Amino acid sequence: MSLRIALLGLLKFSGPASGYDLTKAFERSINYVWQAGHSQIYPELAKMAADGLIGVEAQGTRGRKTYAITPEGSDELHHWMTSRVPTLAPVRSESALQAFLLPLLEPQEALDILRRMQEAVAARVKELEDLRAAKRERQVGDGSGLGYYSLDLGIRHARTALDWTKATATDIAAHHSPADDEPPKP
Amino acid sequence: MSLRIALLGLLKFSGPASGYDLTKAFERSINYVWQAGHSQIYPELAKMAADGLIGVEAQGTRGRKTYAITPEGSDELHHWMTSRVPTLAPVRSESALQAFLLPLLEPQEALDILRRMQEAVAARVKELEDLRAAKRERQVGDGSGLGYYSLDLGIRHARTALDWTKATATDIAAHHSPADDEPPKP
DNA sequence: CTCAACATGTAAATGGTTACATGATTTT
DNA sequence: AAAATCATGTAACCATTTACATGTTGAG
Incomplete structure (x- = not known):
């Protein structure tokens, strides 16, 4: 679930991006709160597209696929943000x-x-x-x-x-x- | 690795105990820093015994097996404690x-x-x-x-x-x- | 006699990491 | 021409969670 939310958040904030872009964005910013490598991100994007939360906006050179968040994806993200009960994640360190x-x-x-x-x-x-x-x-x-x-x-x-x-x-x-x-x- | 260390620490500190006891000990105390349920603990104890880190000290009633830490287990625990490089576990919350x-x-x-x-x-x-x-x-x-x-x-x-x-x-x-x-x- | 607590395991599913694999384009 | 970067995927493995499964003993 959280990986999905993180990807939706990045797409919502920065606009359309490829799996490659999102992997870089993970490394740069969000990896201080959640981590994922490309081998996890690519399959998850495919599933999210199948579920209608994101869509392939364009296919560029080098097989590049640009994903954009859909209204359903926005709803999912907004719902998670506003309605999740604040569970204090147990420490595991x-x-x-x-x-x-x-x-x-x-x-x-x-x-x-x-x-x-x-x-x-x-x-x-x-x-x-x-x-x-x-x-x-x-x-x-x-x-x-x-x-x-x-x-x-x-x-x-x-x-x-x-x-x-x-x-x-x-x-x-x-x-x-x-x-x-x-x-x-x- | 961490599950092993946690179990070794509990056995070292409180003396011999069964998988059941250790599961309870996890729930009570250590689950503020690491979590594991009995379905993870029992197989891990079996592997640790196979590796010589712990040994079956006694078989009680109700199929109860009491494990005790061995000298090798003590070494392993001590080595982990004193020589692990302090990696700041990345947050994943x-x-x-x-x-x-x-x-x-x-x-x-x-x-x-x-x-x-x-x-x-x-x-x-x-x-x-x-x-x-x-x-x-x-x-x-x-x-x-x-x-x-x-x-x-x-x-x-x-x-x-x-x-x-x-x-x-x-x-x-x-x-x-x-x-x-x-x-x-x- | 029934219920709670004791006691141990396995199986299936999920999530995450590491390694394998391939190829195109740009920079040096 | 070689190296770096762009770009995407799969496979194998490991850790964790949830559910399934079984049986014993002691207290009320």
């Missing part, structure tokens, strides 16, 4: 699993992991903030452009994860009584 | 997709959705905070117990999502110029 299992490790091992996590998350924060800055330069400064609000959400989540790594490291270090194996350097 | 597509809607429609999201997220925050309070009462107050740190992470994420719904609603309402279809009630 290896990092969260690692966090879950942290108490199994020795404090020093846990601290090492948290330090590495912290670096990775800090890099992600920077990546997303740069992306937002680049977007701001390219277009008008308001909330138009798909992905504006989800990018904000992503940045907030990444910053929260960064805070968590710091707080957790502090917490573990406190229980650990750092004198044990980190003798102060004079 | 319907809610994030909905956030991504929000600019397609009329401001009033978007505000309605954000209001419903806000209620759902607030409920999640409360659920998780209650869970932490209940855990605190039951056992010692420090960071022991699997899931202590990931629960903290979950609470922080949920609060962040709540903040986002409020900020986004405020932002959209500002652009919308509320006088348009929300005349002030005298």
Whole structure:
């Protein structure tokens, strides 16, 4: 379902596009909230066309097929957006699993992991903030452009994860009584 | 892979258990970071036993099989925990997709959705905070117990999502110029 | 005796990833 | 002429979900 919705949203927003274009669009923008490769996108477009949600608007050179959203597709998209019950998608994340299992490790091992996590998350924060800055330069400064609000959400989540790594490291270090194996350097 | 690690972690922490026990443990605790039902767990346990990561310790009544983690299983778990590179799992969430597509809607429609999201997220925050309070009462107050740190992470994420719904609603309402279809009630 | 909880499995369907396969056009 | 990019598809595999299927034990 979600792949369909994502494709309908892209077609609605940017107008007619080919499977190739949509694959690129996925890589560029939407892959921060949903991922799909061309091997999933092409068959899905064929099914959506069969269901009347999109139509082949033109066949270009190199076998290029340009799809456009139909009124039925617009309805489907609008219906999904406005009537889906806000199910909090359960988290399914290896990092969260690692966090879950942290108490199994020795404090020093846990601290090492948290330090590495912290670096990775800090890099992600920077990546997303740069992306937002680049977007701001390219277009008008308001909330138009798909992905504006989800990018904000992503940045907030990444910053929260960064805070968590710091707080957790502090917490573990406190229980650990750092004198044990980190003798102060004079 | 992750399912294996989750099962190894539970067996390591709580000692020998049956597939049934582990299914219950999943439902209770770990399902905030990873989900699996019994139909996935039983076959996986069989494969893990074949791979020597766990062993059948005892066969009880009602066909109950009790599995225990082996030294090889412990190694595998420890290796995964300490040597996995902290890949930020890409988000794949319907809610994030909905956030991504929000600019397609009329401001009033978007505000309605954000209001419903806000209620759902607030409920999640409360659920998780209650869970932490209940855990605190039951056992010692420090960071022991699997899931202590990931629960903290979950609470922080949920609060962040709540903040986002409020900020986004405020932002959209500002652009919308509320006088348009929300005349002030005298 | 009946119902809830215990206990384990398999099968079918869906969704997603990786690899295979092919060919046209444009750029260097 | 070679390489990069455009462009589309299929096949095999893996993970996950939902449904099917069966039988035991203990409590009320």
